[in-house]
Amino acid sequence: MSSVRTTYIRLKSMLPEGVRDALSAINQRLFARRTLLRKYGSWFDVDWRKNFQNMSQQEWKRAYDEAWKHRNNDCVEETDAELILKALAEKGTVLEVGAGIGTLAIRLAQEGFTVTGVDVSAEALRRAAEAARREGVIVDWREGFAETLPFADKSFDYITCCHTLEHVKDLASVVAEFKRIALKRIVVLMPKQKFRLYAENYHTQFFESPDQLADAFGLSRYDCREIDCIDHKNEFQGKAFLYIGELGN
Ligand SMILES: C[S@@+](CC[C@H](N)C(=O)[O-])C[C@H]1O[C@@H](n2cnc3c(N)ncnc32)[C@H](O)[C@@H]1O
Secondary structure: OOHHHHHHHHHHHHOOHHHHHHHHHHHHHHHHHHHHHHHHHHHOOOOHHHHHHHOOHHHHHHHHHHHHHHOOOOOOOHHHHHHHHHHHOOOOEEEEEOOOOOHHHHHHHHOOOEEEEEEOOHHHHHHHHHHHHHHOOOOEEEEOEOOEOOOOOOOEEEEEEEOOHHHOOOHHHHHHHHHHHEEEEEEEEEEEOOOOOOOOOOOOOOEOOHHHHHHHHOOOOEEEEEEEOOOOOOOOOOEEEEEEEEOOO
């Protein structure tokens, strides 16, 4: 990402919240839908946030496969990977949910974790498997939905989920699955965001404060903090939350 654009985003983030909201409301009402149609063309479902509740699993997979055919970068940055690695502490088994093209899963495998990467998109996993082969690491790649994970209770020490919780259809089911499967910790990185009807992504879940995320998981021992991702060179620029939930006694 160019430094001009980073500067623009940073300057915008310094505006009072009310001004930012007003500008965004004008953009949403007058330009956003048309701009997205012009930029992405027919493969992108500009009305995703109106439609996603009625989508079947097949339609969901197809949409993400199509998205991954048109995208070349993931969202996770080296700095995110470092934060997540720190949150995992001891080595063990990791289920990386919403693994995408595999960057975090591969990084964790390189650090000595035993990693399974799950994603709805076969296209993403095909690219992830190629990248793992290139890097010479072994990751068990599985197609699946975060809402119905095909794994036994307490079968992984850690669950990591980076820039994906904001994409799921049914947040309550995903949270229940994470708590069922993780033995030690759940680590989630996701954007701090207000709902906007039109945007360049298929986001469905919106969190504006760390408390909302902590409440969604309902674990008594956790850490949730805001982190600044504005300088990210990849897709995501903004603020994010890093949530670390502790399981067990
Ligand atoms: C923005 S990408 C993030 C990928 C990667 N974790 C990263 O940080 O770059 C979101 C990923 O979630 C996947 N996804 C969407 N809905 C999902 C669901 N219900 N269950 C599992 N994965 C899902 C998509 O295919 C996509 O790979």
